[in-house]
Amino acid sequence: MRAAVRAAFRLARHELRLLAGLALWLxxxxxxxxxxQAFGYARGQGPVMAGLAFxxxxxxxxxxxxxxxxxxxHAAMLFLDVYTVVFVVSLHAASVVRPHVLGADHLRIRHAVHVDLRIPLDRIASVRRxxxxxxxxxxGELDVPVGSQTSVTLELTAPVExxxxxxxxxxxxxxxxHAEDAGVLVRALTRG
Structure with missing residues (x-):
């Protein structure tokens, strides 16, 4: 029972974070x-998400x-249908407003509100496009694809959670x- 309540709480928090992403996008x-330094990844999924919303x-x-x-x-279905459209647009918006971030001491890899992984720069053994x-x-591997594609691979000296x-x-x-400017990101990490 406790696990179900925790899962329901996490899903509700996920929905609220998606709606917050929509507000940030607007x-x-x-x-x-x-x-x-921000590195986007959502451009490739934009047409697909627009088609799904349509x-x-x-x-x-x-x-x-x-x-x-x-x-x-009709009223119940209208509510569900409108919510579905808002959900689809929010998914794309959350990807746009939450880019990957290269900070002074860490790389933050994100995908909408589903993935938010901080990797200390001193744990990166190698990076390649x-x-x-x-x-x-x-x-021991994490894939964060966009449109079934990844463009950067990081190998770490020690595991991160x-x-x-x-x-x-x-x-x-x-x-x-995946990162839209994968070459720029790889060069920035290599210099660091």
């Missing part, structure tokens, strides 16, 4: 980039027509993630 602000809007209109004779069901489109789950959306803790020694 205000044209970013989250957690103060003093660091399909959700069409589905909302179709359900409104199909359920017009059942007002209670490596485009991969296939990712198999392996112990990654906390999943539902609170599971994993220790990772290899991290693959």
């Amino acid at each position: 205000a044209r602000r970013t989250h957690g980039t103060g003093g660091g 399909v959700c809007v069409i589905e909302t209109l179709a359900m409104a027509v199909l359920l017009r004779n059942w007002p209670a069901v 490596e485009t991969r489109t296939t990712h198999e789950r392996a112990e 990654h906390v999943t959306l539902l609170g599971r803790r994993r220790r990772v020694r290899l991290v693959r993630f």
